[in-house]
Amino acid sequence: MSDQLSNAQPQFLTVGEGEAAREIAMLVRPAQAGTGAPALVWLSGYRSDMSGTKAVELDGLAAELGAACIRLDYSGHGLSGGSFGDGTISRWLEEALAVIRHVAPDRIILVGSSMGGWIALRLAQELARQGGPKLAGPKLAGPKLAGMVLIAPAPDFTSELIEPNLKAKERKSLAERGYFEERSQYSPEPNIYTRALIEDGRENRVLDGIIETGCPVHILQGMKDADVPHAHAMKLVEHLPADDVVLTFIRDGDHRLSRPGDIALLLSAVKGIIRSSTNRQMPA
Numbered sequence: 001m002s003d004q005l006s007n008a009q010p011q012f013l014t015v016g017e018g019e020a021a022r023e024i025a026m027l028v029r030p031a032q033a034g035t036g037a038p039a040l041v042w043l044s045g046y047r048s049d050m051s052g053t054k055a056v057e058l059d060g061l062a063a064e065l066g067a068a069c070i071r072l073d074y075s076g077h078g079l080s081g082g083s084f085g086d087g088t089i090s091r092w093l094e095e096a097l098a099v100i101r102h103v104a105p106d107r108i109i110l111v112g113s114s115m116g117g118w119i120a121l122r123l124a125q126e127l128a129r130q131g132g133p134k135l136a137g138p139k140l141a142g143p144k145l146a147g148m149v150l151i152a153p154a155p156d157f158t159s160e161l162i163e164p165n166l167k168a169k170e171r172k173s174l175a176e177r178g179y180f181e182e183r184s185q186y187s188p189e190p191n192i193y194t195r196a197l198i199e200d201g202r203e204n205r206v207l208d209g210i211i212e213t214g215c216p217v218h219i220l221q222g223m224k225d226a227d228v229p230h231a232h233a234m235k236l237v238e239h240l241p242a243d244d245v246v247l248t249f250i251r252d253g254d255h256r257l258s259r260p261g262d263i264a265l266l267l268s269a270v271k272g273i274i275r276s277s278t279n280r281q282m283p284a
Contacts, residue, residue, distance in 0.1 A: 008059075010079055015098045022075040022082030024095045025050070028103055029059060032066035037274050038146040039068035039105035043096060043123075045114030045154070047184075047191065049078030053258045054151065054266060058111055061267050065274070070108075072099045085179070085192065088200035089115075089158075093122050100143060107146045109273050111266075114228065114255065117153025121206045124148070124213040147273035148217045151266060152255050154228045155236060158201030161228065162193060174198070185226075186256075207239055216244040216276055218269040220262075222253025244276075 010025045027050055031039065040062050042055045049055075050071035062069035074092040075082030096119055100108065112120035127142050154161070166174075173180035174195050181190040217240060221233035230249060237247055248269070253262060 013099055013102050015075075015095050022095075023080060024072055024075060024099060025079035026070065026072040026099050026103075027059070028071075029062050029069040031068035031105075035066035036278065037065055037067035038107035038109045038277055039070055039103070039143070040270065041096075041100060041108050041110050042069070042071040043110060043112035043116030043119050044074065044077065045116050047077065047084075047187065048113065048116075049073045051078065054113060054263065057263050057267065058270065061270060065271075067274070068103075068105055070099060070103050070105070072096060085194055086196075087194075088197050089118065089122065089204040090200050093119055093126065093204070096123060097126055105143050107277065108143045109147045109149065109270065109277070110145065111149045111151070111270060112153065113151040113257075114154045115157065117150040118155040118157065118204070118206065120148055120150060121153075121155055121211055121213070122204055124215070125206070125211070128212070128214065145213060145215045146277035147215045148213060149266065149269045149273060150217065150219045150236075151257055152221055152225055152228050153219060153233065153236060156201065156205050156207045157228070158193075158198045159205060160207065160232065163198060207235060209239070210241060211239045212242050213240065214243070216246075216273055218246045218248070218273060220248050220250065220253075220257060220265055220269060222250045222255060222257055222262075224252055225255040227255040 008027050010027055012023045012025055014021055015024050016022055040058055042050060042058050050073050055071050059069045073080040074095055076084030076087045110120040110123060124145055127145060170180040179192050179194040181192055184191045219233050221230050223230045233247060237245055
């Protein structure tokens with residue numbers, strides 16, 4: 001990895017007001033003049049951050065192509081302020097939206113991993129809703145969504161994957177303590193799931209109707225994913241009937257999809273979206 005990539009300095013953006021204010025760390029690679037490629041936006045998974053392998057490799061691709069790249073740490077993650085225990089989908093969505101609006105690229109490709117895939121889908125909905133005719137104008141219209149690449153996406157994971165499988169002791173802990181803990185295979189620290197996260201997750205469901213992103217979507221899903229079963233990716237595709245969707249199954253792939261071959265598939269998927277978005281920009 002070049003010094004240009006490894007020595008990038010984070011910037012900080014204050015999101016929220018009063019007691020809800022938190023400093024959100026972001027790494028922003030500016031586009032090189034004249035490339036015209038959409039900005040790449042990295043959205044991490046639960047308890048992951050912008051310094052992970054896939055995020056760094058995406059930034060490397062942006063450097064190679066002369067494209068902008070925007071990475072951020074949600075509150076309670078990585079270099080950002082705020083408490084992890086206060087985190088909800090709504091809160092992390094607000095932060096991602098604030099960072100995108102602050103950097104203000106013209107066009108973006110959202111690259112979301114696991115929970116980041118859920119946040120990407122909610123971002124598409126919010127950008128469409130807030131940029132509609134009633135909010136016309138350059139400052140409110142926001143960037144155009146040129147495409148999405150979703151890696152082991154986990155939309156609605158709180159209601160679809162956690163709540164149905166809660167054990168009695170976990171339900172009791174949620175009721176009495178407001179959270180429960182679960183051993184993590186990726187960290188010595190346990191995963192913590194709060195009652196606020198689960199209740200807020202119900203308010204951010206996307207698998208309860210048709211999702212219209214208005215852009216091409218490429219989903220990468222491991223078939224040996226122990227965290228998000230590959231049937232979940234198939235269910236997501238059913239909710240994207242209006243979009244150009246490619247679903248790539250990786251037969252021996254796990255949840256992280258961080259092996260060199262997995263990374264190559266990710267970068268190829270992103271380049272494919274860039275090519276298709278460039279073609280759509282060309283005059284007929």
